Amino acid sequence: MIRFLLIRLLQSVPVLLAIYTITFVMIKATPGSPFDDERKVPPAVLEKQMEYYGYGDSLLSQYVNLLYRHITFDFPPIASVPGLTSGDIIKEHFGTSIELGLLGMAAALLIGIPAGILASWKKNTVFDYIPMSLSMTGICLPTFVIGPILALVFALQLKWTPVSGWFGWEYRILPALTLGLFYSAYIARMTRGGMLEVLGLDYIRTARAKGLSNAAVVFKHALRGGIMPVVSFLGPAIAGVISGSFVVETIFQVPGLGRHFVQAALNRDHSLIVTTVFFYAILIIVANIIVDIVQIYLNPKLRYD
Numbered sequence: 001m002i003r004f005l006l007i008r009l010l011q012s013v014p015v016l017l018a019i020y021t022i023t024f025v026m027i028k029a030t031p032g033s034p035f036d037d038e039r040k041v042p043p044a045v046l047e048k049q050m051e052y053y054g055y056g057d058s059l060l061s062q063y064v065n066l067l068y069r070h071i072t073f074d075f076p077p078i079a080s081v082p083g084l085t086s087g088d089i090i091k092e093h094f095g096t097s098i099e100l101g102l103l104g105m106a107a108a109l110l111i112g113i114p115a116g117i118l119a120s121w122k123k124n125t126v127f128d129y130i131p132m133s134l135s136m137t138g139i140c141l142p143t144f145v146i147g148p149i150l151a152l153v154f155a156l157q158l159k160w161t162p163v164s165g166w167f168g169w170e171y172r173i174l175p176a177l178t179l180g181l182f183y184s185a186y187i188a189r190m191t192r193g194g195m196l197e198v199l200g201l202d203y204i205r206t207a208r209a210k211g212l213s214n215a216a217v218v219f220k221h222a223l224r225g226g227i228m229p230v231v232s233f234l235g236p237a238i239a240g241v242i243s244g245s246f247v248v249e250t251i252f253q254v255p256g257l258g259r260h261f262v263q264a265a266l267n268r269d270h271s272l273i274v275t276t277v278f279f280y281a282i283l284i285i286v287a288n289i290i291v292d293i294v295q296i297y298l299n300p301k302l303r304y305d
Contacts, residue, residue: 101242107180116191138185
């Protein structure tokens with residue numbers, strides 16, 4: 001296990017470097033800067049601002065300095081919010097994003113796994129066709145479509161929940177459902193496929209021959225192997241619901257990191273964009289490593305010394 005972790009950590013180094021390089025090049029190729037404002041400032045003041053925030057150096061110096069500051073956790077100041085660094089923004093707002101992401105993932109699991117189990121248990125019946133049809137609809141509808149529909153129906157017309165904000169628990173329902181419904185569709189189809197594959201194996205037929213009920217066969221014997229595809233999907237899914245909440249945070253006015261990332265892109269705040277992308281890349285790598293460890297635990301055949 002230690003060897004496996006060391007290999008994965010070493011493999012992540014060039015991945016992070018490539019992500020940082022691509023992000024830096026794309027940002028610098030985009031026209032504009034945080035200092036492009038309708039109100040003109042004296043050239044001397046603008047030069048001082050450019051120097052303070054590192055925009056006056058050569059591109060190579062900016063690349064090396066910014067990378068070094070991220071490696072040493074000495075996060076650079078950001079021009080869009082004077083007095084704060086990109087690390088301060090992450091520290092202050094990432095908790096909201098991760099809470100929203102975990103709530104969305106919980107909603108996806110609570111909806112997707114039971115739907116997939118029911119569809120595989122009642123194969124080729126109405127209990128199979130309806131969940132799978134709904135899951136296909138969920139896959140086709142992105143979050144920027146699902147979110148406004150849920151807000152229109154449940155907040156504006158039925159008035160069951162608030163439209164936007166992040167205060168009490170009732171403010172978390174619609175954003176979490178918006179994130180969760182999209183991923184629950186994938187989880188439902190993966191659960192159904194995995195369960196059907198396991199239910200056709202010899203040891204399941206042996207369990208049925210012993211007189212076990214369908215419920216006992218499904219939940220005691222087939223479920224552990226049937227949800228393996230879902231476990232494999234959880235790594236990118238968890239990282240996706242956390243890092244992919246930009247649209248949801250914008251729709252429902254959630255004060256998370258994703259909303260600040262969108263604002264940083266609009267303001268051309270290069271430091272905050274690079275830091276956020278770098279941070280989310282690390283998050284995705286860590287999530288995938290954790291999922292690999294869980295897979296090894298569930299399936300001992302994957303273990304190696």
